[in-house]
Amino acid sequence: MTRALGGLAAAGLLAGLVMAFGVAPREATQGNVQRIMYLHVPSVWVAYLAFAVVFVASVVYLARRAEAADRLAHASAELGVLFTGLTIATGSIWGKPTWGTWWTWDARLTSVAILFVMYVGYLLLRGMIDERERAARSAAVLGVVAALNIPLVHFSVYWWRTLHQPPSLMKPGGSSMPPVIVAALLVNFAAFSLLYLYFLGRRVRLLGLEAEAAR
Amino acid sequence: MPDNWGFVLAAYGLAAAVLIGYWRRLARKERDLERK
Amino acid sequence: MERRSKETLNALVFFSLLLLFVFQFALGPDRERLAAALPGILWLGFVLAGLLGLGRTFVLERENDCWDALVLVPGDKSAIYVGKLAGNLLLMLTVEVLLLALFTVFFNVDLVPALPGLALVVALGTLGLAAVGTLFAAMTAQVRARELLFPVLLLPVQVPVLLATVKATEAVLLGEPLSAVAHWLKLLVAADVVYVVTGVLTFDVLLES
Numbered sequence: 001m002t003r004a005l006g007g008l009a010a011a012g013l014l015a016g017l018v019m020a021f022g023v024a025p026r027e028a029t030q031g032n033v034q035r036i037m038y039l040h041v042p043s044v045w046v047a048y049l050a051f052a053v054v055f056v057a058s059v060v061y062l063a064r065r066a067e068a069a070d071r072l073a074h075a076s077a078e079l080g081v082l083f084t085g086l087t088i089a090t091g092s093i094w095g096k097p098t099w100g101t102w103w104t105w106d107a108r109l110t111s112v113a114i115l116f117v118m119y120v121g122y123l124l125l126r127g128m129i130d131e132r133e134r135a136a137r138s139a140a141v142l143g144v145v146a147a148l149n150i151p152l153v154h155f156s157v158y159w160w161r162t163l164h165q166p167p168s169l170m171k172p173g174g175s176s177m178p179p180v181i182v183a184a185l186l187v188n189f190a191a192f193s194l195l196y197l198y199f200l201g202r203r204v205r206l207l208g209l210e211a212e213a214a215r
Numbered sequence: 216m217p218d219n220w221g222f223v224l225a226a227y228g229l230a231a232a233v234l235i236g237y238w239r240r241l242a243r244k245e246r247d248l249e250r251k
Numbered sequence: 252m253e254r255r256s257k258e259t260l261n262a263l264v265f266f267s268l269l270l271l272f273v274f275q276f277a278l279g280p281d282r283e284r285l286a287a288a289l290p291g292i293l294w295l296g297f298v299l300a301g302l303l304g305l306g307r308t309f310v311l312e313r314e315n316d317c318w319d320a321l322v323l324v325p326g327d328k329s330a331i332y333v334g335k336l337a338g339n340l341l342l343m344l345t346v347e348v349l350l351l352a353l354f355t356v357f358f359n360v361d362l363v364p365a366l367p368g369l370a371l372v373v374a375l376g377t378l379g380l381a382a383v384g385t386l387f388a389a390m391t392a393q394v395r396a397r398e399l400l401f402p403v404l405l406l407p408v409q410v411p412v413l414l415a416t417v418k419a420t421e422a423v424l425l426g427e428p429l430s431a432v433a434h435w436l437k438l439l440v441a442a443d444v445v446y447v448v449t450g451v452l453t454f455d456v457l458l459e460s
Contacts, residue, residue, distance in 0.1 A: 026218075031218045031219065032218040032219065032220060032223055033218070033219045033222055033223060035223050036222070036223055036226045036227075039226055039227060039230050040226075043230075062453065062456060082233070082237060085233075086229075086230055086233055086234075089226075089229055089233075090226045090229070090230060093222050093225050093226040093229070094222070094226065096222065097219040097222050114407055114410050117406075117407040118407040118408060121400075121403050121404045121407060124400060124403060124404075125390070125391070125394070125400060125404060128394045128395055128396055128400055129393075129394055134393070137456050137457060137459060138390045138457060140456070141386070141390060141453045141456055141457060142387075142390065142404065144449060144453065145383065145386070145408060145446075145449055145453075146408065148445050148449060149408050149411065149445075152411035152438065152441065152442050152445070153410055153411050155411070155438060156410065156411035156414040156415055156438055157410070157411075157414065159414075159418075159434060159435070159438075160414045160418065195234070199237070199238070199241070202238075202241045202242075202245070203241060205245070206241060206244055206245050206248070209245065209248040209249065210248065213248055213251060
């Protein structure tokens with residue numbers, strides 16, 4: 001099952017690369033640097049998906065105390081941090097030639113950076129508690145607090161950067177994007193989602209093996 | 216706008232390195248645990 | 252117990268005073284730059300004092316080995332959370348009032364006209380800080396590197412509260428009406444509600460044996 005998912009993810013990523021470099025045209029204003037978006041935007045999508053899974057799994061753990069839910073939360077948080085890191089790195093690499101700087105305190109960059117440190121803290125907490133059951137309980141509470149904090153972070157950072165202007169989400173793009181670019185993005189969204197699911201399966205299984213070995 | 220292929224290559228290269236690295240780490244840890 | 256909390260309070264106030272000196276050294280004597288940076292400095296001081304003060308929420312239970320007693324308290328544990336939160340709130344507000352008074356003296360700023368608005372912002376912000384701080388203090392109380400982990404967990408979560416309070420304080424000090432920062436105040440109220448409710452609901456999970 002995981003193996004099939006892995007194959008599917010690999011095929012999806014290959015298709016995504018073909019779409020990003022073969023099918024999608026050179027973007028008119030940004031040039032070929034825009035092709036980084038086929039990597040960057042699906043990464044941030046997977047990161048948010050992963051943190052949503054952490055939230056749901058944490059709530060389930062608090063309600064049912066199922067070890068499986070805890071493993072799911074742990075694995076998903078790790079993947080969320082991985083993909084958030086990837087988002088920040090690829091965004092930086094895109095920003096240097098486009099904006100002329102590796103980093104600016106733009107609203108979206110800032111909120112993603114805060115997410116990153118929040119969930120790195122989550123992983124640190126997990127790593128610092130030896131007792132499995134207590135680590136699970138503490139992490140579940142933190143998983144809930146961190147997730148509830150995401151909208152607060154989002155709004156506060158947006159207002160902080162844009163003063164009083166109402167937030168108009170996803171300003172560039174939207175319907176103005178050519179269909180080919182949208183298609184290339186969608187293929188990569190699907191590929192990255194499959195990759196996330198594949199990694200999640202592997203990581204959860206590994207956590208199970210680790211728990212058994214420790215017993 | 217210049218093309219900056221170097222930046223595109225760096226981004227995709229970095230992503231490939233990170234994802235493959237993570238995948239191999241998972242596989243290695245799994246093997247180690249199963250051997251025990 | 253009475254004596255211990257008084258000790259904490261004294262040390263915290265002294266710490267805040269030292270912070271004032273450090274800020275002064277870091278910024279230099281330029282009055283205008285100081286005025287521009289004042290809201291940020293003020294909240295930096297509150298947060299740093301909070302990290303130290305809130306991190307000690309369960310220091311008594313830990314040192315006297317009564318963590319187990321806390322765990323074994325029968326009935327609803329959320330009462331413990333509310334009690335600890337009230338204590339922390341009182342501690343923080345006392346430190347903040349003293350720090351504000353010291354600010355007016357050492358930085359020669361007149362806070363009196365802004366006081367009603369400032370009081371509201373400080374109260375809302377401190378509630379958010381203390382609500383998460385109390386919960387996280389319980390979470391990290393039994394962790395090896397708790398002095399390190401507590402701020403590492405608390406600071407990123409506090410970003411919305413920090414941004415909202417700094418921006419609102421800035422407006423209040425400039426003499427703007429509270430309606431100009433209504434969106435920030437709403438965000439603070441929302442954050443406070445979310446944090447307190449989550450704290451009440453999840454606190455007993457942290458105290459299970």
